[in-house]
Amino acid sequence: MNKSIAAQLVDDGPLYVSEKKIYPREIKGRYQRFQRLALLVLLGLYYGVAWLNWDGRQAVLWDLPARKFYIFNLVFWPQDFIFLALLLIMAGLSLFFFTALAGRLWCGFACPQTVWTEAFVWIEKKLEGDRNQRMKLDAAPWTGNKVLRKFGKHSLWLILALWTGFTFVGYFTPIKELASTFWPFSWSGWETFWVLFYSLATWGNAGFLREQVCKYMCPYARFQSAMFDRDTLIIAYDSLRGETRGSRRKGSLPSVLERARGLLPLNKLNDHGFVPFELAETKPAPEELGDCIDCTLCVQVCPTGIDIRDGLQYECIACGACIDACNSIMDKLEYPQGLIRFTTQHQLEGQTSKVLRPRIFVYGFLLLGLLAIFAVGIIQRSPLIVDVMRDKQLYRINDEGNIENAYTLRIINKDNKAHTYKIRIASEAEITVGDALSNISLTPEEVQTLPITLITKPGNVKGVANVKFIIEQSDGDTKVTEDSRFIAPAE
Ligand code: SF4
Ligand code: SF4
Structure with a gap:
């Protein structure tokens, strides 16, 4: 236990070794109940949320053709890319924060690889029996019973995998549309490809590769040592206990802790049943056994x-x-209880562990700061986006001899309600608008492109003048100001 955490987590073995199939034995207990609960909640969310409706549309949808991302009330446009970038940074930082705080809880309880593997193993147990029965079945020759069980298992796996792939694509194409176009079949080539690809990936990763994904494919397992400390x-x-x-017969030998009664009272066990670490000093004499019965x-x-029992491993x-x-x-x-337990390296060594330490504060403050920026940004996000693009031609002289500059305004109503807008121009020079710029109506989430011409008399502008396009919502107080330039002959 004196090796550093990083050293224990670094794999110095060969790049590839042929692995024996693992038949995990079923066990009941607090953590298994918690894992089962996490599995039900996460799978329920994954399969269920895709079918939720919000305001007449799918509640969570990444609409790639329209370049819009819906999360319930929020609609992210390409112009909101910063928010998506913030979300990704926060997700990465959360992983750092929670890993430093609670180790690999993500891997054991929330990682999709673990969740789907558990679901696939559950089906396997139902069809092929417990650990011993599964081992026997795999070693047995092919009989009608074996074919039936294997066929049943793979059929159920395939159904679950296909449903997973279908749901995945349902977050990118409205899932009800996808379901209604399944028969008669009229999915696009991409939809069909992604459903099959994701199904195959689920089937392969959760059905066959399982722990190999964690051991050899997941980068998190490799860089976690950088986030761990004592x-x-x-x-x-x-190991000290x-x-x-x-091995021994039940009742033949008291626990190490009881044998240490003379040195430390048993009521020092904490509420979680963890052993107080001072007891580490009370290692039994060599002729006495520790509490592990080597079962x-x-x-x-x-x-x-x-x-x-071989120590912390990646x-x-x-x-x-x-x-x-x-x-x-x-x-x-x-x-x-507690011979194997959640603990820290420091506690195992009989020292006090600090939960609140510098890296927790650094990750925590960064996370909170980003969260605050994200929340304020979302709250203050304007429901109106305006882009002003100048025409490539610098200026032109119209039939009356006045100078004209042409612009294209792209107005986006990000709101889920229709609105009308008016546009005004502000400039230090005397510039007028050639087109009617009031009562511009946009339906919810509509993008409208408007050509606009600004006019001035010769001599009003010499060279360049600054202009502001002010776009105001007629039925509200949303206002957007965009700067541009008016160009005229210098003389
Ligand atoms: S050693 Fe790690 S992966 Fe294996 S059962 Fe214990 S907690 Fe799970
Ligand atoms: S630590 Fe020892 S007693 Fe506990 S389950 Fe493992 S082998 Fe059995």
């Missing part, structure tokens, strides 16, 4: 197939299955 929450085996491991249940339940996705497994053994032996 106060980061990790799942660890308390557990070693020397060895290997913690290894059998591990979805990545590692032995947490393959550990912090799912908590080994905690539940070991706690169930501790309960049977009537030993206190």
Whole structure:
């Protein structure tokens, strides 16, 4: 346990090794219940939100042809790219913040790879039975029963994968439209490609690759060591309490903690059943056994197939299955729980751990700052966008001998209500507008392009004059001012 966190998380093994199939054993417990709950909530959100309606349209939709992104009441236009960039930066920073604070909780409970793998494994268990039955079935020759079970499993996997791919595309093409054009089939080539591609990716990643994605493909597993320190929450085996491991009959040997009763009272166990770390000093004499009975249940339940008793490893996705497994053994032996537990490197070494440390403050403040900028930006975002583009021709002289400059105004009503607008010009020079510029009506989210001509008499402008286009909403107080220039002959 004296190796640094980074050193323990760096993989110095070969780039590729042929992996044995892992058959994780089912276990019940607090963390497994929590994981099941997270799975139901996240899958429910993924499959359900696509069908929600908001104001007569799909509530969450990335409308690529129209270049608009809808999230309930919010509509992001290409001009709002900064908000999407902010969202992505906040997502990245959150990962840093929560990893520094709580380790790989994301991996164990919220990562799509974990969530869909759990769903696929659940189907596998229903069709092929528990760990031992699955191992036996895989080793058995092909019989009618085996073909039936495998066929059933893959059929259900395929249905789930196709539904996942269909839902994914449903966030880019209105999902009800996509459903209604399925039969008779009239999806576009891209829609068909992405549904099949995403389905195949789900089927392959959750059905076959599983822990290999975490071990070899996920970049997060590799760079997490940069975010870990000795106060980061990790799942660890308390080797000082557990070693020397060895089997025993129930009731034949009290727990290490009980044997330490003389030195430290048991009521020092905290509310979570964690062992106070001062007890680390009370390692039993060599001839006595520690609390680990070497049942290997913690290894059998591990979805990545590692032995947490070997120390912190980058393959550990912090799912908590080994905690539940070991706690169930501790309960049977009537030993206190927590031989494997959520803890920190410092605590394992008998030191005090600090939750609030500089990097937490730095990540936290940055995150809060960005969140505040995002919220203020959204609240103050104008529902009107105006772009003014000057014509390429510098100026022209009309039939009356006056000087004209041509412009194109692009007006975008980002609101979900219709509005009318009027346009005025402000300039230090005497410049007038050649077209009617009031009562310009735009339907909700309409983009309108208006050609506009500004006119002045010869001699009013010599060279360049600044002009302002002021666009005001007739039925509200939204106002946008855009600067431009009027160009005339210098003499
Ligand atoms: S060692 Fe395995 S079972 Fe334990 S938390 Fe890590 S991945 Fe899960
Ligand atoms: S489950 Fe607990 S007792 Fe069994 S081998 Fe793992 S650490 Fe030891």
